[in-house]
Amino acid sequence: MRVINDYNTNLGPTISDLLIDWGWFYFITKPLFFVIDYILQSWSAIFGLAILIVTVLIKAAFFPLANKSYASMAKMKAVSAAE
Numbered sequence: 001m002r003v004i005n006d007y008n009t010n011l012g013p014t015i016s017d018l019l020i021d022w023g024w025f026y027f028i029t030k031p032l033f034f035v036i037d038y039i040l041q042s043w044s045a046i047f048g049l050a051i052l053i054v055t056v057l058i059k060a061a062f063f064p065l066a067n068k069s070y071a072s073m074a075k076m077k078a079v080s081a082a083e
Helices: 002-011 023-042 047-061 063-082
Strands: none
Touching: 023 047, 047 063
């Protein structure tokens, strides 16, 4: 993102954040890219490692939902086995 920001300051376009096609999920992918870029600049210079860190963060954020889903599936399995 640093390259795009330099492009903004040097040339002054108004829509340079649209240089990357984020698709339909622009509101989700752009913040994720900012997080990946932050990790790249501060912690790691390896892009793959930054992606893995973001993946772990997302999995940790959704763990309570996944855990509840697994518990519900186990209950449904127990009900279907009892019949």
